[in-house]
Amino acid sequence: GAGVSQSPSNKVTEKGKDVELRCDPISGHTALYWYRQSLGQGLEFLIYFQGNSAPDKSGLPSDRFSAERTGGSVSTLTIQRTQQEDSAVYLCASSLTVVTSTEAFFGQGTRLTVV
Amino acid sequence: AQKITQTQPGMFVQEKEAVTLDCTYDTSDQSYGLFWYKQPSSGEMIFLIYQGSYDEQNATEGRYSLNFQKARKSANLVISASQLGDSAMYFCAIDTNSGYALNFGKGTSLLVTP
Numbered sequence: 001g002a003g004v005s006q007s008p009s010n011k012v013t014e015k016g017k018d019v020e021l022r023c024d025p026i027s028g029h030t031a032l033y034w035y036r037q038s039l040g041q042g043l044e045f046l047i048y049f050q051g052n053s054a055p056d057k058s059g060l061p062s063d064r065f066s067a068e069r070t071g072g073s074v075s076t077l078t079i080q081r082t083q084q085e086d087s088a089v090y091l092c093a094s095s096l097t098v099v100t101s102t103e104a105f106f107g108q109g110t111r112l113t114v115v
Numbered sequence: 116a117q118k119i120t121q122t123q124p125g126m127f128v129q130e131k132e133a134v135t136l137d138c139t140y141d142t143s144d145q146s147y148g149l150f151w152y153k154q155p156s157s158g159e160m161i162f163l164i165y166q167g168s169y170d171e172q173n174a175t176e177g178r179y180s181l182n183f184q185k186a187r188k189s190a191n192l193v194i195s196a197s198q199l200g201d202s203a204m205y206f207c208a209i210d211t212n213s214g215y216a217l218n219f220g221k222g223t224s225l226l227v228t229p
Contacts, residue, residue, distance in 0.1 A: 042222055044219075
């Protein structure tokens with residue numbers, strides 16, 4: 001695609017429910033990143049993929065968070081048993097490789113609200 | 116650990132004027148990269164400019180320039196001839212030891228007035 005696409009753009013969910021956030025990277029980009037942006041804060045790194053592999057999951061806030069990537073393309077970030085503190089904008093980015101972050105392109109994010 | 120500090124939560128500038136957004140950083144690495152991103156109200160992060168720690172010249176991209184002072188550990192963004200469309204959040208970031216994740220500051224909100 002022309003850019004990084006994220007869906008849904010907005011999600012309101014009840015506390016305790018599971019949610020799935022989707023990221024469709026730029027075609028040909030092997031690296032994919034997930035960040036979280038809480039209100040008034042900078043971006044917090046969550047996880048990255050090189051191809052379908054996620055070498056470092058230490059940025060995920062808790063074991064309720066998981067992510068996968070299939071076919072070296074679309075990635076899904078899943079949050080189980082959502083809590084109010086999970087409310088944030090979840091941003092996805094992709095780049096040709098992980099060698100440098102210079103060429104990372106971001107999507108418009110998914111705004112998650114847990115009520 | 117790397118850390119980015121942006122001390123200006125909000126800035127105002129008049130159209131066509133220049134504005135400087137401050138960024139200081141802390142790192143123990145000898146080699147690192149510094150980035151500025153713009154985030155308009157639409158939410159996406161737009162890459163503006165990059166400065167490598169070994170680059171001797173300040174980076175420039177059109178109306179954007181990065182005032183890199185390595186000894187002071189500062190990487191201020193200068194926007195010349197501000198436009199109304201420059202109104203947005205601006206984030207400074209540094210790449211981590213791993214080279215694949217960025218540490219972001221809390222951002223500066225810039226409002227350009229007519």
